[in-house]
Amino acid sequence: MEILGIGSRIKHPSYGTGVIIRLHKKIYDVCFADSGIKPVSKDLPVEVIERIEPEYTVSFSEAEDALIKILREWSDITEVVSLGDKWKNGLMILKPADTSLKEKEVPIEAFFHKIVMLRDRLRVMEQRINAHKLLNDEDKIELQQYITRIYGSLTTFNVLFKYQGDQFVGEKS
Numbered sequence: 089m090e091i092l093g094i095g096s097r098i099k100h101p102s103y104g105t106g107v108i109i110r111l112h113k114k115i116y117d118v119c120f121a122d123s124g125i126k127p128v129s130k131d132l133p134v135e136v137i138e139r140i141e142p143e144y145t146v147s148f149s150e151a152e153d154a155l156i157k158i159l160r161e162w163s164d165i166t167e168v169v170s171l172g173d174k175w176k177n178g179l180m181i182l183k184p185a186d187t188s189l190k191e192k193e194v195p196i197e198a199f200f201h202k203i204v205m206l207r208d209r210l211r212v213m214e215q216r217i218n219a220h221k222l223l224n225d226e227d228k229i230e231l232q233q234y235i236t237r238i239y240g241s242l243t244t245f246n247v248l249f250k251y252q253g254d255q256f257v258g259e260k261s
Contacts, residue, residue: 091130092116093142099135100128111142113150169204170250171197196248203245207256210235 092098096108098118106120106128115127128134178196217223217231240258249255 090136090139091142092136093140095140097137098128099137100126100132101134103128105137108140169254171200172248172250175200175248200248203242203248207242210238 092108094108094111097105098108099105100118100120103118103120103123103126106118106126108116109119109125110117112127114131115129117125118128119125175196180194180196180199182192182194184191214232214235217228217235220228223231236258239256242256243258246255
């Protein structure tokens with residue numbers, strides 16, 4: 089996919105002729121003569137009337153996203169992860185099938201904290217595997233596949249997370 093710069097003129101199948109006035113990660117803002125400013129996906133095939141080379145400047149939000157990604161991947165710092173509002177002050181009750189045994193009550197916040205710590209330690213292990221000097225690429229890939237499967241097993245607990253971006257992600261089909 090070719091990237092167009094600000095000032096490039098395009099012909100859109102629905103909106104007609106327009107000029108790119110702003111660049112975003114996945115879209116262009118295009119000013120069309122008949123329909124005003126519209127977002128246009130960078131993936132959409134459009135006819136390029138006049139191509140202007142893009143200036144490679146990075147927006148604040150793109151720089152912020154990149155910094156967050158770097159910090160998550162290379163830092164041992166634990167980020168603040170929010171428990172879903174409906175679970176706050178909740179209680180997890182573990183009831184054994186044997187009625188002679190006592191139930192175990194665990195505050196959901198304490199359980200959630202353990203899940204988040206587990207996730208953070210998995211991330212650190214993943215980073216250390218990827219940066220390991222003695223492992224070859226084949227070994228790193230094999231170990232990475234195990235970690236991905238572990239993340240997949242932990243998706244059961246995604247219901248506890250307030251924000252989808254904090255959730256576990258396993259193998260994608």
